[in-house]
Amino acid sequence: MTKRIGILTSGGDAQGMNAAVRSVVRTALDRGLEVYAIYEGFQGMVDDGNFIRKMDWDSVGGIIQLGGTIIGTARCEAFRTRQGRRTAAKNLIKAGIDGLIVIGGDGSLTGANVFRQEWRELISELAEGGEITAKEAAACPSLSLVGLVGSIDNDFTGTDMTIGTDSALHRITEAVDAITSTAASHQRTFVVKVMGRNCGYLALMGALATGADWVLIPESPPDVENWQDVLAERLKAGRKAGRRDSIVILAEGARDRDGKYIGSSDVQRALEERLGEEVRVTVLGHVQRGGRPSAYDRILGTMMGYEAVNALLSIKPDDEPIVIGIRNNRMTRLPLMESVKNTQAVAEAVEARDFERAMSLRSGSFKDAFLTFKTMVRALPHPVDPTKKRFRIAVMHAGAPSPGMNTAARAAIRLGLDQGHVMLGVHNGFEGLIEGEVEAMDWMRVSGWATRGGSTLGTTRRIPKGRDLYAIARVIEDHHIDALLVIGGWTAYETVFNLLKERPNFPSFNIPMVCLPASINNNLPGSEFSIGADTALNSIVDAVDKIKQSAVATRRCFVVEVMGHYCGYLALMGGIATGAERVYLHEEGVKLRDLQSDVEKLLDGFNSGKRLGLMIRNEYANPVYTTEFMCSLFEEEGRDVFDVRPAILGHLQQGGDPSPFDRIQATRLAGMCLDYLLDQCQKGEHNSAFIGMQNGQIRFHDMRDFDRMIDAEFQRPKEQWWLGLKGIASLLAKSGPNDEQGG
Numbered sequence: 115m116t117k118r119i120g121i122l123t124s125g126g127d128a129q130g131m132n133a134a135v136r137s138v139v140r141t142a143l144d145r146g147l148e149v150y151a152i153y154e155g156f157q158g159m160v161d162d163g164n165f166i167r168k169m170d171w172d173s174v175g176g177i178i179q180l181g182g183t184i185i186g187t188a189r190c191e192a193f194r195t196r197q198g199r200r201t202a203a204k205n206l207i208k209a210g211i212d213g214l215i216v217i218g219g220d221g222s223l224t225g226a227n228v229f230r231q232e233w234r235e236l237i238s239e240l241a242e243g244g245e246i247t248a249k250e251a252a253a254c255p256s257l258s259l260v261g262l263v264g265s266i267d268n269d270f271t272g273t274d275m276t277i278g279t280d281s282a283l284h285r286i287t288e289a290v291d292a293i294t295s296t297a298a299s300h301q302r303t304f305v306v307k308v309m310g311r312n313c314g315y316l317a318l319m320g321a322l323a324t325g326a327d328w329v330l331i332p333e334s335p336p337d338v339e340n341w342q343d344v345l346a347e348r349l350k351a352g353r354k355a356g357r358r359d360s361i362v363i364l365a366e367g368a369r370d371r372d373g374k375y376i377g378s379s380d381v382q383r384a385l386e387e388r389l390g391e392e393v394r395v396t397v398l399g400h401v402q403r404g405g406r407p408s409a410y411d412r413i414l415g416t417m418m419g420y421e422a423v424n425a426l427l428s429i430k431p432d433d434e435p436i437v438i439g440i441r442n443n444r445m446t447r448l449p450l451m452e453s454v455k456n457t458q459a460v461a462e463a464v465e466a467r468d469f470e471r472a473m474s475l476r477s478g479s480f481k482d483a484f485l486t487f488k489t490m491v492r493a494l495p496h497p498v499d500p501t502k503k504r505f506r507i508a509v510m511h512a513g514a515p516s517p518g519m520n521t522a523a524r525a526a527i528r529l530g531l532d533q534g535h536v537m538l539g540v541h542n543g544f545e546g547l548i549e550g551e552v553e554a555m556d557w558m559r560v561s562g563w564a565t566r567g568g569s570t571l572g573t574t575r576r577i578p579k580g581r582d583l584y585a586i587a588r589v590i591e592d593h594h595i596d597a598l599l600v601i602g603g604w605t606a607y608e609t610v611f612n613l614l615k616e617r618p619n620f621p622s623f624n625i626p627m628v629c630l631p632a633s634i635n636n637n638l639p640g641s642e643f644s645i646g647a648d649t650a651l652n653s654i655v656d657a658v659d660k661i662k663q664s665a666v667a668t669r670r671c672f673v674v675e676v677m678g679h680y681c682g683y684l685a686l687m688g689g690i691a692t693g694a695e696r697v698y699l700h701e702e703g704v705k706l707r708d709l710q711s712d713v714e715k716l717l718d719g720f721n722s723g724k725r726l727g728l729m730i731r732n733e734y735a736n737p738v739y740t741t742e743f744m745c746s747l748f749e750e751e752g753r754d755v756f757d758v759r760p761a762i763l764g765h766l767q768q769g770g771d772p773s774p775f776d777r778i779q780a781t782r783l784a785g786m787c788l789d790y791l792l793d794q795c796q797k798g799e800h801n802s803a804f805i806g807m808q809n810g811q812i813r814f815h816d817m818r819d820f821d822r823m824i825d826a827e828f829q830r831p832k833e834q835w836w837l838g839l840k841g842i843a844s845l846l847a848k849s850g851p852n853d854e855q856g857g
Contacts, residue, residue: 119426120166120211122152122159123183124190124218124225127403128264128278130411131183131217136174136693136846137419138215143171143851145423150211154186155218156193156225162205171850178412178693179659181281181405187218199229203236207246212254215422216261217277220270220454223261227435227451233257259435260422261450262415266403269313271456272448273439274477277418279315280410282402283774284652286320289398290361291565291771294324297359297394303349303385307364307378307397312461315480316402317365322487323777325524325564326361327352329491330368330376332464333472334484341370345381346388351493356558373467406659409651410775412691414440420842421445442810443642443835479782486785490525494557495532502534505596505795507788509555510540510547511573513605515768516632516646518776520570522601524563525784527555535792538593542572543602544609548585552593564781567649567771575605578612586613587622597626597791599784603633603644604829607804611820614802626794627817628787629804632780634768637681639823639831640815641806645783647683648775650767654688657763662692662726668757671716671727671748675741675762678732680828683836684767685732686843695847696729698744700828701837704736709744713751719849720756727756783812790814808835 121138123131135151142149149169152158158165177184192198206212216226233256241251263270266282286308297304306326310316314331321329328345330336338344349360362385368376378395385393407415418438425436425447435450456475463472473481498504509526511519523539530537539559541551563570578586589595600606606629617623631641634650654676661672674694678684682699689697696712698704716727727748731741741760749758772780783805794801802817815823825832 118148118150118210119213119215120150120152120206120209121185121215122155122217123185123187123264124155124216124222125187126219126265127182127187128266128276129181129281129403129405129407130277130415131264132177132180133407133412133415134217134262134264134277134419135183135185136177137416138423139169139174140171140846141420141423144845144848145427150209151185154188156190156202157188158186159202159205160190160192160198166205166209176693178691179406179662181407193225196232199232200236200239202229203233204240204245207237207240207250207254210253212256213258213426215426216259217264219263219265220457223263223437223450224454226259226261230257230259230435256431258426258429258431259450260426260429261435261437262418262422263437263439266316267310267313268315269311269457269460270439270453271460271475272437272453273441273446275414275440277411277415278403278407280414280775281405281408282309282316283319283323284408285402285405286316286398287323287774287777289396289401290320290324290326290363293396294359294361294565297361301353301358303360303362303389303391303393305362305364305378305381305385305393305395307366307395309398309402310365310367312367312464314365314367317363318480318483318487319774319778321363322483322490322781323564323774324361325490325562326363327357327491328362329487330362330381331365332367332369333460333476334469335369335371337371339371342384342388346385348491348493349385349389355493357561367464371467408773409655409687409691410648412655413687416690416842416846417445417839443807444810482782483778486525486529486781489532490528492532495528496534498534504535505792506536506538506594507597507599507791508538508540508552508593508595509599510543510601511569511571511632512543512600512602512609513573513575513633514603515569515573516603516634516644517567517649517768517770517772518645518780519573519601519632520563520566520568521772521777522630522632522645522780522784523571524560525781526599526788527560528557529785529788531555531557533792538595539571543574543576544578544586545574545576546572547589548578548582550589550592552589564777565771567769573602577605577609583616583620587620590622590625595625596795599628599630599787599791601630601632603631603635603638607638607820610802611817614817624800626791626800627802628790628814629817630783630787631804631806634684635678635681636683637679637830638804638806639820640804640808642808642835643779645776645780646772649770649773650677650684651687651691652773653767653770654684654763655691657761657766658688658692658728661761662728666725669720669725671729671752671756671758673729673731673741673744673748673758673760675731675733675760677763677767678734680734681830681834682732682735683834685730685735686836686840689730689847690839690843692728692730693846694728694730697843698729698731698735700732700735701834704739709739709747713748715849716748716752717755720752786812
């Protein structure tokens, strides 16, 4: 069984690699293993010297928020040769390492597998040449290998996301959002080139998230030879319809149907000739790799690192290597070389100009996103078919504002208009519905909503009761509403559930209704991710990163209070993403003995030289042991050793522009909700439902099951998947491998 493992990062760096390194080191130490970091990737393995270094618990402290990789990465030509791999094997054997965790792309993982396959032969050669002893050879008879995919391109088959992709999307959306504002000021066209090699994921999802006008990706080149003319005409039509800016996003591997690469200068020249105006180019380049990792990448790297160690311990000497991926929000183990082969098949299909195969090899969500984007970028919807029955679909927001609400409304309204239906916008939530604040929406009415936070339609927390129900029934009748899409949180779900129960008294309520989850609290049944929760989590992470920087200079402990009501999602995930040493959740409760134990750990830590303490508390964790109480207790007990400050983040968690994850998810769910409502209308049925991803599948739940799926007293689901991550959070928050009481 493996007792001493090495970890390295190789190839291009990706945000979140440090989170993975931290997780691997601490999980392995907790399992009783010795861990060595191999600095500078395979080059460090070949060079040896001081590049193979033993790690302890504190070696990876304070790195989770850092971009890049603290153990370095480098291209290594020597490792491509057998002699180089022979030298690398000798250095590993001298260090007693017989297990390897490699974080990199498909090229790095392929090279690592070649190394593993040659291991026994290399040992024999080294032993015969007297470069290692028989005892050293016997101690490392085989090499166990587990891979983690660190690549911003998200081009690895078998996993939904790779480490670094979400952060890269953050960089892209931030840049394009900024470019859009200046482009609109001057009525200018911009071409934005993004990374991705032979994968169009960053370009496509970046375009979908930013409301761009056109995208060029390797997997699906323009389907006409005169694509330059079509593109120019599309941009002209958009300007004529009222758009002040034109944004074209280009993947670095984009090409035309003949296989000829399309460069940013090609697009610029074609548009300048046809539009008769100056076109600007922005090549984002390595800014997409840089900067702090997003909350998602920190959590993904953490989960993958934890799973990688467990997988390495379970591998038998002759087992094939595996790679850790994420499918449907769950960690999964994949055959490494089979996944590499499938990944390379996409590039081969693109190179062979078999673009249908290239698209088929991508995930279903990739293809759906591409089809949705083709509709969203139209200058105007398709002309109405007079032979087709038109339905009147109302779209509204309800409950507290949540970033991504506007994105979802825009998607539903444009997709509905493109199919010829009448889309109605309800202002100010159910209060507005009661007052009859209903407006017919047109295509340009929702222009710019993809990137905008808050709720442009307006929202309230009012739950209709008594006479309100009669007023809603009249508005539904007066405006001939055939179906209702409600985007919101608990208020939305509870109200639609009540309308369902009141159908015997109000026949007007016999229309299909569907709820789309939008709540930063992530406390809705049937959905593992509510729209807005990812944005709120990133706001928490940004704030805590700054707090940590201010605290280390003064030996200070911060107690950070985050939102969530009685749901601890933001607190726990925020704790994992920021490296907090303690998280207080209402689901677990808080006891006085817990606080006493935490005080003792803080004292021990600060007396041993640490300069920062970080505790994260869910706002409703305990009605007695409040944030103020905890601060007072810690301050009193830590007198002359450390001081304490509270940080109540408040409504900044509800504000800000939605994250790429929330924009993409909102668009996808809105399209599915619209399809559900139209299907119900066409069948003459009037079922009500709520949508969400649960157990890896996006599905609709019957609204009649709402009360059976919730803990009504605390307004949260009976089942909360993220509580299963509490063990990982506690392990990584320990002060060391021998700390049995990790926070």
